[in-house]
Amino acid sequence: MKINLTINGKKYSPDVEPRLLLIHYLRDVAGLTGAHIGCETSLCGACTIEVNGKSVKSCGMFAVQADGADVLTIEGLAQDGKLHAMQEAFWNQHGLQCGFCTPGMIMACKAILDHNPNPSDDEIRHGIEGNLCRCTGYQHIVNSVKAAAAVGAGR
Amino acid sequence: MIPQTFEYTAPKTLDEAMALLASGGKPLAGGMSLIPMMKLRLATPEHLVDLGRIKDLDYIREAAGELHIGATTTHYSVESSALVRGKCPLLSAAAGAIGDPQIRNVGTMGGSVAHADPAADYPAALQALEAKIVIRGAKGERTVSAADFFVDAFTTSLESGEVVREVVVPVEQAGTGTSYLKMPQPASGFAIVGVAVRVQRSGGKITLARIGVTGLSNIGYRAWAAEKALEGSAGSADDITKAAALVAQGIDANSDLHASADYRRHLASVYAARAITAAASKA
């Protein structure tokens, strides 16, 4: 089935099988391997991306459902060689260790600030309920979101 | 995890969708329950009819003292709608308790009720709200009460080729207090036990009590005995404890690695007491 979508500002018009998951399209066909596959059961959040401005787990949807959509992946966050404030904050605050959860975690954290530019610790923890991290214990991730909020990363 | 092959159609109108469903298509809404089942090949539909592009199924409207929630309205929309928060706070509380933000951005009202997971959050709230489910079929529409809609685990009164078009809940009257409390399963967020409570008070007495319970049994159900015990009482701490002890009466409780049947019953009475107390304090 022929679909059209925009990923990180670039247009793609692939011919895909309806059963192709969006994460597999992104990683295996479009070559965008930033979003990771952790569980493939919609639980871990490593595959989190944005579809039409909303954060979603890309292992839980078919590429055909994204026909006509505007998709943003971790690769699209940095602009003109400059990291997004959330990426910068993860770096400065040690919001990652092994880095496996990080692409999805940063997308989920960006979504928190898009809705709420100054979240409390509790609101941040609720906002990352769908993302698992086996390394950091989450505290440095919460610190990263606060640091990003402090420099006005929310819209 | 790759599903079996299938045909995919994304109609723009409900009429087109109805025709495709009549010829054996299966509805796809948010896919948050169906796609995981397809990946495990527990579901192997041959033709998916995506309801996601039908604009006039995604709405929240108020009319004649009721709120109408279109089938493809996401959990996030219900949770964040000022209308629902203001006029039916129990429903927005249940929506906000579902899964995690990414799931709520995609999962829908119609998909959740049609799927009828015994641990889903909406059924508890819809039972307590005495909600109505509007069903569209080849021969027109029919309306079913939540009490009649949920039949068994993953089983509803939907016939083949029928869809949920909308869910209707009452606008709360002054003097009503509500609360939804759940003990989530730590990985998925599904309810080990969830209790939705709605009470009205007048002249120092509880005049109406509606209690919906999920996670405990094969379906989200109404705790009739607990409701009766509460109605007519003053709603004292003692009255609440006595009523809460009745929420699992006559129920064959679920048991799994997260909670034994006895522990679930215990949790149900604890969560019921807390939810009744919270609701009564707002009534």
Ligand SMILES: Cc1cc2nc3c(=O)[nH]c(=O)nc-3n(C[C@H](O)[C@H](O)[C@H](O)COP(=O)(O)OP(=O)(O)OC[C@H]3O[C@@H](n4cnc5c(N)ncnc54)[C@H](O)[C@@H]3O)c2cc1C
């Ligand atoms: C990680 C995770 C955590 C979750 N946690 C929770 C939780 O805590 N609480 C909770 O309640 N739920 C939870 N869910 C389930 C979630 O709420 C789903 O959104 C919901 O169960 C199904 O809605 P959907 O729109 O995704 O439906 P789909 O998955 O698209 O469809 C589900 C079923 O309903 C049918 N269907 C869909 N729409 C209609 C319609 N309008 N008419 C007739 N049939 C229809 C489909 O054919 C399918 O059989 C979770 C899901 C995941 C993946």
Ligand code: FES
């Ligand atoms: S890989 Fe998608 S949620 Fe884990």
Ligand code: FES
């Ligand atoms: S940094 Fe290793 S899983 Fe999060």
